Amino acid sequence: MNTEFKNVVLIGLYSDPRVAEPMRLVAGHLAKNGVRVLAEPEVAAELGVAAIDPGALTNETDLIVAVGGDGTMLHAASLAGDIDIPLVGVNRGRLGFLTDVSPIDMLASFDEILSGNFTRESRLRLRATLSQADGTKKSALALNDIVLQRRDTGRMLDFETRIAGQYVNTHMGDGLIVATPTGSTAYALACGGPIIDPRLDALVVIPICPHTLSDRPLVIPAGQPIEVTLLQRDNTSAEVSIDGHSLAEFRPDDRLLIAESSRRITLIHPPGYDYYEILRSKLNWGRDSRTQRQQSDI
């Protein structure tokens, strides 16, 4: 088949049988259609496909197929790193926010995708750069969120935020989330943030359990860099994490800079992709049993 996706890397937690089976089916189906399928060495041996180091992808990879949950998609995005390798996600039976291809009709979905019948959606990513007091810098790309959080129980963090160099607020509480629209339906939602349409070039800054009850989520243009510094308190210990993985400890003399990355990620959706339908499904909208009771109450 004449497709732009000639080299496809398959990733997933193969040890999970709900993942292994769709991986085998997808691998076979893609190979049959003339696609070169690759996987990490151990999985490649199982699938009978070529082996590749997923930690060293180049732009020769045309597509990453992630099989699993949204966590697998975040992992796939991290593998893509600075390269905008398109991603498509197959869920294990339950729709994910990012894994919108259902195993039930996935082979038909891949036929559509291979024949060029798909939509491309560009999602913004954030770069976190932590400049530590000793001069070292740590940096990473986030598709969902960058989270600053205290590590010690029983101690609030004091920290200051600046946006585009301008002082915003001095916060007290458990920490701060800076989320992309993609991340707005993940941890950010549990912390009181709004849902942000992925087409909007915006970030949301959400204090976690803030001491001041009027310290509310703030939605800003994605192009506005955010700077966070920790105020000195004895024994303050905080951590910065990227899409749920620890980047580094965050100390009072460190500086955390969060800015929109020029490295976006492209998601590939088979025909019929509907963001609102995913929201309805994942958030149980309209399926609340309390709702249904009321609709026909006397």
Next chain:
Amino acid sequence: MNTEFKNVVLIGLYSDPRVAEPMRLVAGHLAKNGVRVLAEPEVAAELGVAAIDPGALTNETDLIVAVGGDGTMLHAASLAGDIDIPLVGVNRGRLGFLTDVSPIDMLASFDEILSGNFTRESRLRLRATLSQADGTKKSALALNDIVLQRRDTGRMLDFETRIAGQYVNTHMGDGLIVATPTGSTAYALACGGPIIDPRLDALVVIPICPHTLSDRPLVIPAGQPIEVTLLQRDNTSAEVSIDGHSLAEFRPDDRLLIAESSRRITLIHPPGYDYYEILRSKLNWGRDSRTQRQQSDI
């Protein structure tokens, strides 16, 4: 059968077929067991049972069986009025917070109840007394909640609360809910209130969409009477409602007093009643599709 429930009043929205059928089945089953079944005249004719004016129940009624949703149960409680006639609720297929007898096994449930195998649960009620400027008084009993709410779009209400005679706060916003534990899972929950165990003799006072973000729900002993007065603003128009039904308009020179009533209501539950199971079912706890995705994420 030797039961304490000799005279049973059946209520429900008979025009709804999902209600009519269980009503017929229950009526027949109770009659067969020697219970005297009564219903409002029109329904009585349909069911072939004795007619009674449901607006004039006396303590000769031993039990009210409400078939429908929680709204029907609230209506049943209002029919009981000052008399503590026990109530049992049959739902129409979906569990209610108050209608915990399922139509699937309701006949067996009634056998248990008639044979004395049931639990009795006493729920507190509130009395709202609105003293109007012209000297008239209006009063009603609430099983769920007493709600003060603005009627005009675009105008906040200013109102003052006192508890047991002591000044509490001057609120601005859309209004105020005073809910019983029973009502804590109804409108109060949508307005940010906590869930309150019905065994607790407590009330919750919840400002509706308050302008001041730190104006939060306050849980107090049920024995503490609450007084609300409206501050003068031009054209202020507010309304007091009891369990979702309007009591009266509320004007700046009026005084609303809310106090625990000595008239409680007894709910009858068949064996196996589990309050937490109802919470889990009605609030979709543990059935969130987002949850299930995450539990086995990589």
Next chain:
Amino acid sequence: MNTEFKNVVLIGLYSDPRVAEPMRLVAGHLAKNGVRVLAEPEVAAELGVAAIDPGALTNETDLIVAVGGDGTMLHAASLAGDIDIPLVGVNRGRLGFLTDVSPIDMLASFDEILSGNFTRESRLRLRATLSQADGTKKSALALNDIVLQRRDTGRMLDFETRIAGQYVNTHMGDGLIVATPTGSTAYALACGGPIIDPRLDALVVIPICPHTLSDRPLVIPAGQPIEVTLLQRDNTSAEVSIDGHSLAEFRPDDRLLIAESSRRITLIHPPGYDYYEILRSKLNWGRDSRTQRQQSDI
């Protein structure tokens, strides 16, 4: 003085002494600087300036100066109507979100503004169009928000939302707010919405006290039109209001369309305008007494 603001309309609630005095001072100061000052007839007589019908402003008006609170600024924006007449707001002693010129240094601020030393900020507005079942249409521009709200106590509204023609959700609750970034710090904030930076071309759709607890605020690109329809329920009565003023009753066969307007409004700020400082001041950030207690706790 050689200023672009040659014809200035002054508005404010002159009967309020805290408004009348700054109005007199501003009128005198502007006149002394060669500006032609206008006001509505009654106020014009008091101020000794030319009279104008504020309901019929043309683009000959170069600037509207609103003295009062944010409500006065919303009124000024409604007077500007389809014309983008720049607005500047003088507060009565307390900073407003929109009235950022303080009476204390207002004369100096006007000197800056007249000499061209100011910033111009363009704020988006929404157009609400209500198409009623009988064919009539009602339409209005909003700077803050368009609110759909029930009018009867004790009845939830059932309504459906569509964005850019796509079905989003069926909501149950007290209503819906569609707010601009400007409106995000007004009623929307009391209903759980996020703060939205006014530079972002976005709207926020906020269900009011929704029955389904996962029915959360949704931030979308401003260019996405929103359609709301009411589902049929007996006796449903709802109202649409624009910046706090009733537009019309909203009935089950009506259709409410909310779209970004091409008619934006320009705010004029004297030097030193700082959006974050206004947030800090209005939301008591960093001034919470609970905060200060904790900062030096043992």
Next chain:
Amino acid sequence: MNTEFKNVVLIGLYSDPRVAEPMRLVAGHLAKNGVRVLAEPEVAAELGVAAIDPGALTNETDLIVAVGGDGTMLHAASLAGDIDIPLVGVNRGRLGFLTDVSPIDMLASFDEILSGNFTRESRLRLRATLSQADGTKKSALALNDIVLQRRDTGRMLDFETRIAGQYVNTHMGDGLIVATPTGSTAYALACGGPIIDPRLDALVVIPICPHTLSDRPLVIPAGQPIEVTLLQRDNTSAEVSIDGHSLAEFRPDDRLLIAESSRRITLIHPPGYDYYEILRSKLNWGRDSRTQRQQSDI
């Protein structure tokens, strides 16, 4: 003076000058009135009073005077341990929830207290007992709250709650707070809990940033013991803390039991104590600048 408070222990962070001065004044005033004043050895030397080991108080201590913030009062309560030694709190200039004696009129307040003119308020405490998999038990008393919280960034906790032996829910999120009424205005409030009147014998169970948005605070009778167990997840690491101080790590095979303690704490208030006034002051009720703007808006 003939007072019941013959032996008074003074505690406070003496190194803080805002604490040292009122400590000196109180010590002198009490001694002058014939009270035997004690303090920990280092402070005793500074104050010229008798030394005592504050970690080994007996019921010979008639009163603890805590000078500082609410943290100092929590510390005082922990020093009282199993003994119900009355506590009185002097704040450092700003009212605390627990430290309601102001330094401005503290000497007069102590005169009132010594002459028997005071109110006694009994506050409930919780006992946390952590039974670890290896058989060890750790236990502590809490006046504010018992908090279970994850220690690793990026990992949700899965845990189960039971109340009085009955299964309640399986939660996912950052953890759980069980707070007393006293603790309801501390960390619990930042996590979305209600304010609970200290006269109510109730607890509140609050999930921290729960994944399921309908997993809401639950208020229960204080006599209902709560059991928490962690579900097995790889690398789960959680911690239990008591009034902000770590008790122990919490592992999947451990069991945390939280129950009302028979060891309550008595607070002593000088005349004029007003709980609602403290709420208004600490939560900035009625002092929101947004409120004041609106009250006189057009």
